[in-house]
Amino acid sequence: MAIPGEGRSRVFDEVLLSVENISLSFGGVRALSDISFDIRKGEIRAIIGPNGAGKSSMLNCINGFYHPQQGAITYKGVRRARMRPHEAAAQGIARTFQNIALFKGMSTLDNIMTGRNLRMKSGLFWQALRIGPAAREEIEHRRVVERIIDFLEIQHIRKAPVGQLPYGLQKRVELGRALAAEPELLLLDEPMAGMNLEEKQDMCRFVLDVNDEFGTTICLIEHDMGVVMDISDRVVVLDYGRKIGDGVPDTVKNDKAVIEAYLGVSH
Amino acid sequence: MFYREAGQYKASYGADQAIFPIAQDRFVVLAGMAVAFLVVPFLASEYTYRAVLIPTVILTLAAIGLNVLMGYCGQVSLGSGAFMGVGAYAAFNLAIRLPFLNPLVCILLSGFVAAAIGIAFGIPSLRIKGFYLACATLAAQFFGDWAFLRIKWVTNHTPSGSVNAPPIQMFGYDLSSPTATYLIALTITIVLGLAAKNIVRGHIGRQWMAIRDMDIAAEIIGVRPLFAKLSAFAVSSFLIGVAGAMWAFLYLGSWEPAAFSIDRSFQLMFMVIIGGLGSILGSALGAIFIVLLPIFLNQALPPLGALIGWKISTATVSHFESMIFGALIVFFLVVEPHGLARLWSVAKEKLRLWPFPH
Numbered sequence: 209m210a211i212p213g214e215g216r217s218r219v220f221d222e223v224l225l226s227v228e229n230i231s232l233s234f235g236g237v238r239a240l241s242d243i244s245f246d247i248r249k250g251e252i253r254a255i256i257g258p259n260g261a262g263k264s265s266m267l268n269c270i271n272g273f274y275h276p277q278q279g280a281i282t283y284k285g286v287r288r289a290r291m292r293p294h295e296a297a298a299q300g301i302a303r304t305f306q307n308i309a310l311f312k313g314m315s316t317l318d319n320i321m322t323g324r325n326l327r328m329k330s331g332l333f334w335q336a337l338r339i340g341p342a343a344r345e346e347i348e349h350r351r352v353v354e355r356i357i358d359f360l361e362i363q364h365i366r367k368a369p370v371g372q373l374p375y376g377l378q379k380r381v382e383l384g385r386a387l388a389a390e391p392e393l394l395l396l397d398e399p400m401a402g403m404n405l406e407e408k409q410d411m412c413r414f415v416l417d418v419n420d421e422f423g424t425t426i427c428l429i430e431h432d433m434g435v436v437m438d439i440s441d442r443v444v445v446l447d448y449g450r451k452i453g454d455g456v457p458d459t460v461k462n463d464k465a466v467i468e469a470y471l472g473v474s475h
Numbered sequence: 476m477f478y479r480e481a482g483q484y485k486a487s488y489g490a491d492q493a494i495f496p497i498a499q500d501r502f503v504v505l506a507g508m509a510v511a512f513l514v515v516p517f518l519a520s521e522y523t524y525r526a527v528l529i530p531t532v533i534l535t536l537a538a539i540g541l542n543v544l545m546g547y548c549g550q551v552s553l554g555s556g557a558f559m560g561v562g563a564y565a566a567f568n569l570a571i572r573l574p575f576l577n578p579l580v581c582i583l584l585s586g587f588v589a590a591a592i593g594i595a596f597g598i599p600s601l602r603i604k605g606f607y608l609a610c611a612t613l614a615a616q617f618f619g620d621w622a623f624l625r626i627k628w629v630t631n632h633t634p635s636g637s638v639n640a641p642p643i644q645m646f647g648y649d650l651s652s653p654t655a656t657y658l659i660a661l662t663i664t665i666v667l668g669l670a671a672k673n674i675v676r677g678h679i680g681r682q683w684m685a686i687r688d689m690d691i692a693a694e695i696i697g698v699r700p701l702f703a704k705l706s707a708f709a710v711s712s713f714l715i716g717v718a719g720a721m722w723a724f725l726y727l728g729s730w731e732p733a734a735f736s737i738d739r740s741f742q743l744m745f746m747v748i749i750g751g752l753g754s755i756l757g758s759a760l761g762a763i764f765i766v767l768l769p770i771f772l773n774q775a776l777p778p779l780g781a782l783i784g785w786k787i788s789t790a791t792v793s794h795f796e797s798m799i800f801g802a803l804i805v806f807f808l809v810v811e812p813h814g815l816a817r818l819w820s821v822a823k824e825k826l827r828l829w830p831f832p833h
């Protein structure tokens with residue numbers, strides 16, 4: 209899939225989120241040291257680096273799951289204080305996990321419907337009667353969710369309990385759940401890990417389509433360099449919790465430090 | 476052959492989201508309700524009402540309440556007996572302190588008192604889970620036992636500690652006959668059971684299940700754990716509270732605090748586990764099963780024993796009962812956590828494919 213030299217030369221100016229001098233440690237383990245970078249509105253930003261480099265920890269800081277000891281995150285121009293994950297979600301940040309985190313006891317449809325919970329407002333009383341606003345709301349959101357199901361081509365597993373689905377489909381459902389929130393910033397933690405070539409190609413297509421069609425800003429972690437070079441606009445490279453590279457794929461690919469730390473080792 | 480959804484195309488999302496999307500299910504449910512409301516009253520004896528029908532109907536509602544919390548929201552509770560007690564004593568106090576209220580209104584209002592107290596005792600769930608939460612709810616149970624016995628105001632300073640329910644009547648008609656009592660309990664249980672079913676299949680129910688299945692992921696897509704957990708405690712306690720008030724007013728008539736002890740909590744938990752965690756229908760199946768099993772054993776074991784020349788006393792029967800419950804709990808926990816409700820849906824699935832198994 210990797211065609212050398214083929215990047216996407218798009219230019220973005222508006223900063224959506226910026227990370228300034230973030231440091232995070234767990235006891236004695238330093239997961240992130242003094243990291244700064246930004247994510248611009250509309251771009252596909254990749255984070256790469258060897259295992260344990262701190263990539264997942266970085267996403268966890270962005271969506272409020274981890275709280276860095278130092279540094280600050282500014283999102284949509286607001287420097288934010290400590291926030292909980294559901295507050296980040298309310299501000300338009302959605303994500304998927306490296307190890308799938310679906311609701312195993314629920315169907316595909318219900319998992320994706322849950323992604324819309326922030327937009328569903330009718331109270332307990334109407335819910336209990338399921339008439340009026342509750343009924344209308346349920347149908348309105350079902351319509352949106354069905355569009356996502358069509359988009360991801362998972363109509364056939366709509367009613368299936370997600371626990372029984374194969375790995376690749378579970379990843380797709382998880383993407384669907386994140387998309388259902390109609391996020392402004394979508395964080396994808398290794399969306400293609402463990403997939404075969406065909407599944408990877410499908411997933412790449414979905415990521416690109418989401419970015420094109422809905423203008424969603426995407427920040428993704430990925431190991432497959434071919435994929436990264438193909439689909440991302442800019443790349444951040446982490447190694448042992450430090451940032452060792454940042455720029456368009458072509459620049460990063462030819463950077464000496466990056467080649468030594470990462471590219472040289474595994475590819 | 477007969478149980479099929481083939482040919483029943485859903486033309487709208489509304490139809491697909493109906494409470495019983497398959498026509499045969501709708502038919503079975505309507506037929507069941509017709510039998511319960513129209514046929515049973517002509518057949519049931521006073522004994523059947525008092526020993527079987529009324530307790531089953533009321534405990535079904537309590538089991539639905541516990542299932543909302545345990546089966547849907549994944550929060551363990553050993554305090555459901557106390558919450559039935561809260562409902563019972565709340566209804567009692569409303570009835571004696573506001574005598575102009577109809578006792579049936581008191582029963583329904585008692586649910587709100589139970590919900591408020593449920594929210595208070597649900598607060599620890601924001602911090603602790605599983606075993607520790609079970610211990611915290613056990614504390615709620617013991618607190619209830621203590622309060623019903625020692626806070627004299629709760630029992631209106633009755634010296635014996637035993638209190639009486641007001642007679643049930645409406646518009647001057649006496650409604651204390653077994654048939655009327657049964658129909659009242661059945662109506663309340665069905666209405667609130669359907670309300671619970673509606674809530675669990677809507678967005679609030681999905682939030683509960685999300686918290687149950689993976690609380691971290693739930694929070695990351697915007698579910699507020701505080702709201703989700705406390706609303707589950709509130710709805711659950713409401714239903715259990717109303718069931719407790721019915722238990723007191725419609726079944727016991729006069730009662731002592733021991734009626735709402737830890738034994739009741741365990742009984743409800745068994746109903747939910749045997750019936751099926753996360754199923755409203757299962758709650759009813761569990762209640763039916765647990766009310767009927769002892770009656771069945773009492774009838775069936777002594778003659779069976781006599782066949783092989785073995786005299787079985789009442790004590791032996793109750794030992795058998797405990798053993799069978801124990802074995803069933805282990806079986807369902809290990810083999811089929813979704814309980815009787817799952818066995819039922821497996822049977823339906825088989826029926827859907829019958830007579831062509833593949």
Ligand SMILES: Nc1ncnc2c1ncn2[C@@H]1O[C@H](COP(=O)(O)OP(=O)(O)O)[C@@H](O)[C@H]1O
Nearest residue numbers: 234237238239258259260261262263264265266
């Ligand atoms: N919750 C945690 N507790 C302790 N250590 C953690 C935790 N999360 C991450 N780490 C540590 O932080 C480092 C970076 O991990 P991670 O962000 O998962 O790396 P990556 O996603 O790049 O593989 C690792 O050394 C890991 O052990």
Ligand SMILES: [Mg+2]
Nearest residue numbers: 263264265306
């Ligand atoms: Mg990782």
